[in-house]
């Protein structure tokens with residue numbers, strides 16, 4: 012039986028000033044399949060998607076939908092042809108309500124005006140199908156990134172489409188949510204929809220994908236049935252050289268770093284009304300402390316309290332033995348605390364500024380306005396980190412907004428490493444980072460830790476938390492329920508602890 | 515686009531390219547109707563000519579536009595600068611005033627209060643206006659347009675109170691130097707602009723001020739999370755903007771030798787905002803260009819000059835001005851250029 016592909020992209024080329032983002036890339040989609048588009052950061056996955064949905068105009072190449080050549084000029088046009096996408100960077104309207112976001116542009120109409128009742132009911136129902144139960148009349152911005160991501164997905168799922176594209180939709184979701192998303196995708200697949208799925212989580216690729224297309228440096232490398240391509244082969248094809256995941260995977264905390272005997276930061280009874288219940292937490296230099304917990308358990312809130320973003324109503328913080336007040340990030344930075352936020356686009360990057368400026372921003376803020384780093388020193392620092400973290404860019408003067416998602420994340424890490432911090436809070440630092448870079452970054456973090464950095468590590472991937480942490484503080488419902496030493500911890504343990512607190 | 519050599523393309527991408535082109539075009543229009551537009555004579559030791567006149571008249575606008583640029587770069591706006599000019603002007607005029615006395619048989623004018631003191635007082639009052647705005651925007655978190663609307667409305671009333679509802683005339687001659695005097699043949703007001711410009715460029719390029727302002731304008735949250743005290747920065751930016759308005763007030767008051775609470779600096783805020791936009795700084799904040807704003811101010815003044823020298827009837831000269839401004843903004847619109855580019859590209863491909 013030969014099924015005709017529903018969509019064929021062929022010979023697609025796209026270059027931006029200084030980069031060839033796509034060189035002769037191709038993609039074939041069949042009805043009723045989930046197709047994983049894989050590749051390292053900057054491989055050109057998002058660009059290929061943007062070409063398909065009319066966000067970018069290709070320099071060359073053709074797109075055929077059901078045999079017809081198409082060249083969508085904008086997202087709206089692509090949508091009319093039946094191509095819907097959820098982009099990597101959430102692009103909903105934060106001020107509008109959740110329901111409005113789901114239905115914007117296609118509000119059901121009544122005789123007079125918009126039928127708000129129906130909208131709210133339907134929106135709630137769509138989200139309930141993904142097992143999200145929230146008040147859909149509240150503004151989107153009042154929910155965490157994961158929920159926003161689910162809203163973006165719900166919005167895409169409700170449109171009638173032949174081709175659905177999800178560009179790293181799961182980067183901040185926990186396992187339960189991913190599973191629910193997959194259920195929804197399987198249903199759509201049955202209906203004959205073709206789904207493109209981009210992710211850096213290999214487990215997810217194998218759980219859902221039927222076929223895999225690999226891009227490397229903007230080039231098409233191959234198209235494989237998921238069942239015949241082994242995990243190791245997939246990694247090697249993406250990276251273009253041999254990588255041994257296992258050698259990194261071992262919990263290297265056994266090779267003891269010299270842990271300081273006094274905590275660098277020590278919180279006692281720290282809490283805020285409406286936020287975290289009071290908790291105690293000690294962070295030692297030379298040690299990685301992981302925060303374990305589910306979505307909404309208060310991981311990010313904990314980080315924000317320790318970085319002075321949210322004000323604590325109770326408790327004390329001691330830094331290096333001295334009682335301090337952390338009322339603003341500025342003060343926290345002064346005490347050598349650094350924070351990589353989870354919401355890269357809204358809280359991390361300054362999109363129009365160059366990579367160089369983004370990298371030295373925190374260092375400059377710490378030095379103060381009058382101790383300006385000379386341009387040459389700035390460039391030297393930027394070049395050093397671009398090299399060290401492998402940030403893929405033609406030069407340091409490019410606006411950071413033009414980097415691929417993963418490379419932006421690396422630049423943000425560079426921003427904080429450049430301040431030579433004593434303590435580093437990493438909130439989902441490997442979000443959207445490819446497997447090779449993820450391993451590199453974790454190595455780097457470990458190395459910094461051995462040099463005497465205290466690290467607070469947050470990730471929705473429990474396995475990652477377990478792998479890097481020397482100690483795990485377990486959170487549940489904005490409350491710290493206990494701590495487990497790294498070598499005693501496995502996923503079972505942590506989840507049992509979380510479940511135990513429920514009883 | 516591809517066929518153009520890269521140097522040309524780079525030139526066209528330069529942020530000052532379009533403002534520059536506009537200014538040159540406007541000058542050409544002027545030359546067409548007035549052959550002696552560029553002619554500069556030396557009369558009694560001063561440079562004299564249309565260009566000098568335009569520069570001199572544009573000085574207050576240039577000053578205010580420079581301050582406004584920083585405000586706009588932080589995603590803000592200050593619509594109270596006109597009112598600030600009125601207040602500062604009223605202060606300096608009332609303090610100096612002047613009367614005729616006969617000293618040793620020679621007629622001289624003396625000021626009520628020593629001139630340096632009066633100038634410092636006027637600038638201090640302007641600064642106060644800015645601190646008030648800064649407090650509302652950065653301290654109380656009000657929307658900039660609303661926060662500065664308060665002073666815009668109240669300011670002229672305050673100026674009236676200071677002048678007791680009168681137009682205050684200044685008789686003290688040394689004060690006229692600021693707005694009418696020449697130094698080495700060049701108008702004194704231009705030295706003031708140059709001084710403020712030099713200070714600003716120094717602050718922007720030799721300290722982290724430019725970087726911080728742009729970060730706060732592009733992404734305030736990310737800037738704050740990087741350890742920049744965004745609030746303090748915004749606060750001082752409003753203060754500085756009002757200070758430039760205060761300096762402009764000195765020039766304006768000196769130039770017309772009087773302070774009129776109702777009309778001094780009227781609509782100056784709009785011209786300043788326009789100058790900043792014409793100069794290529796986006797109202798959405800972020801990347802900014804002081805030089806662009808200077809060009810923008812000159813565009814506005816040259817346009818005004820052209821309209822007058824063409825003898826456009828006063829009833830419609832606002833309309834002409836609006837049309838030109840509309841055209842310039844259209845040329846500078848990214849979206850329009852992208853659309854044109856796409857269109858040309860597609861038809862080119864089809865052909």
Ligand SMILES: Nc1ncnc2c1ncn2[C@@H]1O[C@H](COP(=O)(O)OP(=O)(O)OP(=O)(O)O)[C@@H](O)[C@H]1O
Pocket residue numbers: 027028030031032050051052053054055056057058059099403404413414415416417418443445
């Ligand atoms: N608007 C742009 N201007 C200039 N360069 C760009 C632009 N968008 C993308 N690029 C460059 O094109 C290349 C491909 O980027 P793309 O975003 O498609 O990567 P990706 O495969 O999606 O990576 P990631 O996994 O990190 O999301 C990168 O080198 C990026 O810097």
Ligand SMILES: [Mg+2]
Pocket residue numbers: 056057058099178415416
């Ligand atoms: Mg991408």
